[in-house]
Amino acid sequence: MRQIGKQILTLTKSYATLCLLFLALGFAQAVPAQEKSIITNALTGVALSGFDPVAYFTENTATQGSPVNELEWNGVTWYFVSAANRDIFANNPEVYAPLFGGHCAMAMARGHLSDGNPQIFRMVGGRLMLFYSIGNRAAFDMAPGTALASAATNWDALPDRRAGQTE
Template sequence: MKTFRNLFLFGILLFAAISMQAQTQPVDDNGLAIGGYDVVAYFSGGAKKGSKSYMAKHNGATYYFSSNANKMAFTKAPEKYLPQFDGWCAWGVAAKDTKFPINPETFDVMDGKLYLFFNGPFNGEPFNTYEDWAQRTSELKKAAHAKWPKVKNSK
């Protein structure tokens, strides 16, 4: 019985760890953008889940915000807060010429722009694309912006 309980607890912990590293499409099948994270909050220092109570639509996607002030800031100037590359992994665009899903808690704000990254299991191993981005930011940022028009139209 004790072994079963320990296995059950291990399973719960494993599920929680995997869930915390979950990847999401920039806009999911229900139209929710960035996994429900507040795109304005990134600019004040952190990834923060939004709430259905503070919701706005933009270009067919639904964005959640953690406060009415953030919602209002977004509705006044959405382009200021939208992530680069339509929310796809910046590293994936730059290094692999493709669209990777993102972990909304792995991000960078530079030069007033939001960049999101894949960070989770890949082929059974942990893989955080931000690590390479941080090492080669200038090179990868330039490459991503140059490649985005072609990658944007790919499937």
């Protein structure tokens, strides 16, 4: 148990260092979030399956939004828990929308397109990233800098697509 605690502490320190590095290098602005398609729910057509993108930042949790507080951005409908969150997003959507259009960050690092699960996420460098599974998030956690760099390279190599298309 003690060894596991040390490994967790080491990972936590690594994340803190990585986040500071990305912020210092301005990485949060270096990877455009929305030049390519945004993953939407196949049944509703709503981004993040209706989860509020701002709540990931303010509550550090996936919080279901409501169609009462919806906004269309980049050809896609987004739901929010409140009008305030909707307005925050409207003022700076590139900050709050998930990286890689909501595709799984680890799958993207491996060169594959896979829908991210809005309930399996990680905040890195002040940006929201989604993962297909807990296993993919754990694999990302093993070498986040390398995975993120590979994902960004693979994302940049994809052709631009119309927003709102699903994979």
